[in-house]
Amino acid sequence: MHQVYFTPGPSALYYTVEGHIKNALKSYVPSISHRSKQFEEIYAHTIDQLRQLLNVPDDFEIYFTGSATEIWERLIQNCVEQSSYHLVNGSFSKRFYQMSGELGRNTALLEVAPGLGFKPSEINIPEAAELIAVTQNETSTGVAQPLEDIYALKEKHPDKILAVDAVSALPYIDIDFNRIDAIYFSVQKGFGLPAGLGVWVMNGRCVEKAKSMQQSGHSIGSYHSIPSFASKAVKNQTPETPNVLGIYLLGKVAEDMLTKGIVQIRRETEYKAALLYNLLENHSLLAPFVAETAHRSKTVIVATTSVASEKIIKQASQRGMVIGSGYGAFKSEHVRIANFPTHSKEQFEMLVDFLADYSEE
Amino acid sequence: MHQVYFTPGPSALYYTVEGHIKNALKSYVPSISHRSKQFEEIYAHTIDQLRQLLNVPDDFEIYFTGSATEIWERLIQNCVEQSSYHLVNGSFSKRFYQMSGELGRNTALLEVAPGLGFKPSEINIPEAAELIAVTQNETSTGVAQPLEDIYALKEKHPDKILAVDAVSALPYIDIDFNRIDAIYFSVQKGFGLPAGLGVWVMNGRCVEKAKSMQQSGHSIGSYHSIPSFASKAVKNQTPETPNVLGIYLLGKVAEDMLTKGIVQIRRETEYKAALLYNLLENHSLLAPFVAETAHRSKTVIVATTSVASEKIIKQASQRGMVIGSGYGAFKSEHVRIANFPTHSKEQFEMLVDFLADYSEE
Incomplete structure (x- = not known):
């Protein structure tokens, strides 16, 4: 797949x-x-x-x-x-x-x-x-x-x-x-x-x-x-x-x-980051891990999850999207999402749509 | 090519x-x-x-x-x-x-x-x-x-x-x-x-x-x-x-x-090495650099060249074969030829044929 x-x-x-x-x-x-x-x-x-x-x-x-x-x-x-x-x-x-x-x-x-x-x-x-x-x-x-x-x-x-x-x-x-x-x-x-x-x-x-x-x-x-x-x-x-x-x-x-142009790459990175952080701030099960806006990474976006992150990761994978678990002690409490130049706006929109629809069954 | x-x-x-x-x-x-x-x-x-x-x-x-x-x-x-x-x-x-x-x-x-x-x-x-x-x-x-x-x-x-x-x-x-x-x-x-x-x-x-x-x-x-x-x-x-x-x-x-079998790989390596050393021992312009038979590598075969090695290397390359120059101070006086598992008997025979025919124009 x-x-x-x-x-x-x-x-x-x-x-x-x-x-x-x-x-x-x-x-x-x-x-x-x-x-x-x-x-x-x-x-x-x-x-x-x-x-x-x-x-x-x-x-x-x-x-x-x-x-x-x-x-x-x-x-x-x-x-x-x-x-x-x-x-x-x-x-x-x-x-x-x-x-x-x-x-x-x-x-x-x-x-x-x-x-x-x-x-x-x-x-x-x-x-x-x-x-x-x-x-x-x-x-x-x-x-x-x-x-x-x-x-x-x-x-x-x-x-x-x-x-x-x-x-x-x-x-x-x-x-x-x-x-x-x-x-x-x-x-x-x-x-x-x-x-x-x-x-x-x-x-x-x-x-x-x-x-x-x-x-x-x-x-x-x-x-x-x-x-x-x-x-x-x-x-x-x-x-x-x-x-x-x-x-x-x-x-x-x-x-x-x-x-492609580095300015364009930077602009797209910011657009995709805004899309995801905006979703996280308004989600019932997810929230940005980094509270301080000025300290939020644009390229590695970490969310706390109020359900076990494994569940979200598994469902995402069934839709063809592989997202990262939390690191170390945060394995089950976080998901980590990369926002790199190769990730297109369309792919990010798809991911954001999936997360927006995600809810515990 | x-x-x-x-x-x-x-x-x-x-x-x-x-x-x-x-x-x-x-x-x-x-x-x-x-x-x-x-x-x-x-x-x-x-x-x-x-x-x-x-x-x-x-x-x-x-x-x-x-x-x-x-x-x-x-x-x-x-x-x-x-x-x-x-x-x-x-x-x-x-x-x-x-x-x-x-x-x-x-x-x-x-x-x-x-x-x-x-x-x-x-x-x-x-x-x-x-x-x-x-x-x-x-x-x-x-x-x-x-x-x-x-x-x-x-x-x-x-x-x-x-x-x-x-x-x-x-x-x-x-x-x-x-x-x-x-x-x-x-x-x-x-x-x-x-x-x-x-x-x-x-x-x-x-x-x-x-x-x-x-x-x-x-x-x-x-x-x-x-x-x-x-x-x-x-x-x-x-x-x-x-x-x-x-x-x-x-x-x-x-x-x-x-x-493929490691025994087979070793046997082929020895066959190819024998083929090349045999040629070098009987060549008018090339000779094995290592005099002592017991110390001759089977996998990296080095020949002294009585013409500048660049000439041989260039002609070989025109026939689709890339052979190595001498190392360091021996750059122009040696050619180095690898005899690795990927080199087939047929490729080695082709190389040996080329070297056998090689002569200064």
């Missing part, structure tokens, strides 16, 4: 991906050497399309990892000598915080209850923190932190590295790169690609920090240290044999999104 | 992969959650098929990384407190040796010239070494170390962890797992899959070593430490969102290889 995946990641493939995979197979993309001219052209194309789509300045580097989870580890290894600071409001920001501790760093955090965002006035960042970790969009709870709040952290702490987790937010959010230091995402969410690739965008301050740590004798890892990435990126290559097909597909999808 | 990739990795896709990708798209494999029952079934199937194909005992674990390069790093982080020992006879074994140093370990090595293997009598492993790194099949030079020599190292040093790089050798080599501690490969070589997945097989000694290092306060990494892998593997899951499509395809290809 035809199914539309509204799960928050992995999610539905971007609607052009299947065609691109077929073309990739026809032109032997999975067989070419990662040290060949052909690969270098694919790499350069993907970087170029990403730069255009996300408006990434020339003085930012873009590197590929196996996952966004890997980027958490590499960020700590390369940019934190001793101390990191984390704004924690869900399972993924919490995991990043824990990881820094596992890697032997001193950690500090401000934790708020699930479903809440942060009030800038309550954030006190210790002097010692070298890196501020902010999750712009928490995939586990559907909380988004307004970009202006994030920029304000950087203004207040220009000496610290501000790293933004935008795993399930890009390409929707329109980032001002001059007001952050690093941002990262994985491709199986907003870009609608098969999982297995993380994308890390960073400025020269991150590069300098890694180099200075290396020079003063700290271990910053090996093949995926920032200097190792840099030494290969100048040749449009990667340190290891990478997910070549993933890099190829990312470039093609970024190109398709540019053709 | 139809091209057969004989490059040593990435190489030609296994001949069933295209069909499996189509089925994966039809059944939404790239969209399913990595925490779902469906994923757990895919994961369990792949592990099961690999165990059968490679005859992996139950007391060995199998974990997935982004690449074999990543496994080098994880091996050092998890299994080497202070010192590692490396048998170096090419670019890849050298890189692993360097990586251990970059990660702050003491390293020792025995290095031989490219094209040579190791004489067991010349190997003296320092008492302090906790891990012995052997590259069974050097993809850069086409040198293979006989398995009996590798087992002898373990017999002589039962207290050390013996880690075997079989990146471009599996599934051809028939490993006796009771005589090694860890082995690893990447899927874009012998398994004929798109790159972006490494496979790490290890016994309880590796697991215990990682745990004891962790307990004594060493950093063993974070999400891809052995205990982190283990905590998810019991549920047929992975720590991060993995390359789900890659894991699915690996299981399908391993199943296809089991259906």
